[in-house]
Amino acid sequence: MTAPDRLTILTYHSLDDTGSVVSIPPSLFVQQMQSLTEIGFQGISLGQALDNRRSTGRWPEHRVAITFDDGFANFHKHALPVLTRYGFSATVFIVTGHVGQDNDWAPPPDELGRQPMLSWPQIKELSDAGIEIGAHTRTHPDLCKVSAKELDTEIAGSVADIEQHIDQPVKTFAYPYGYVSPAATSVAAKLFHGAVTTRLGRAGNDDPTQLPRVDTYYFKHLPAFRAVVEGRSDAYLALRRWGRVAGRLVRAVTTRNSA
Ligand SMILES: [Zn+2]
Numbered sequence: 001m002t003a004p005d006r007l008t009i010l011t012y013h014s015l016d017d018t019g020s021v022v023s024i025p026p027s028l029f030v031q032q033m034q035s036l037t038e039i040g041f042q043g044i045s046l047g048q049a050l051d052n053r054r055s056t057g058r059w060p061e062h063r064v065a066i067t068f069d070d071g072f073a074n075f076h077k078h079a080l081p082v083l084t085r086y087g088f089s090a091t092v093f094i095v096t097g098h099v100g101q102d103n104d105w106a107p108p109p110d111e112l113g114r115q116p117m118l119s120w121p122q123i124k125e126l127s128d129a130g131i132e133i134g135a136h137t138r139t140h141p142d143l144c145k146v147s148a149k150e151l152d153t154e155i156a157g158s159v160a161d162i163e164q165h166i167d168q169p170v171k172t173f174a175y176p177y178g179y180v181s182p183a184a185t186s187v188a189a190k191l192f193h194g195a196v197t198t199r200l201g202r203a204g205n206d207d208p209t210q211l212p213r214v215d216t217y218y219f220k221h222l223p224a225f226r227a228v229v230e231g232r233s234d235a236y237l238a239l240r241r242w243g244r245v246a247g248r249l250v251r252a253v254t255t256r257n258s259a
Helices: 026-038 046-056 074-086 120-128 148-165 182-191 222-229 234-258
Strands: 008-012 042-044 063-070 091-094 132-135 172-174 194-200 211-215
Touching (some): 008 222, 026 042, 026 074, 026 222, 042 074, 046 172, 046 194, 063 074, 074 120, 091 120, 091 172, 120 148, 132 148, 148 182, 194 234
Parallel strands (some): 008 063, 008 211, 091 132, 132 172, 172 194, 194 211
């Protein structure tokens, strides 16, 4: 029996010890990468995974795509040396209007506070080291709430910003907050090989412009992390995804009834 054709795409944001909902401690990140090698998996970029799928029709086996949203400067300090040590790659999605500044596009989680973002020289260094640089808009807006013109400026503009600074084409995109609209996915379909959401699950035969991911924040326990990567938790992920949808429906109905 062949294994199901699925790929785990991991989501990270910031590597720090603040305990915020977008943070993973640097020491845990080291353990997670070590644990991947122990179970025979290699970390790759989303672009590499998509290239494999485009050329063979399947996701690569014994690989996990590692993605970092937003472009926090702590990627350079805490992720790059570890990924290099294990010979892994990853994708970092950059908010180009905040490069070299901080994460003040929206109030950050209280515990996290304001954090510095990667600079262009650091982004170039990452790219030269084999890390994929993906786009994550210019100002991190909710793409469901912007005009068609702003949609283009935000998405195509962020690609142009990145390509001015690195020697590689931008092939991948992450929707800010994971919010997806038909207009945004049609722009993404024209510009990218693939785009990721925050929908929970492993990627299978999904529309490449709306790929699901697994947020590592929910899998801090190493055995649970390994089980997800090895595909032993697909039923659990589906149940949790349904739980999230059901939770939203209940809130919507409750809000309507109390209005
Ligand atoms: Zn983001």
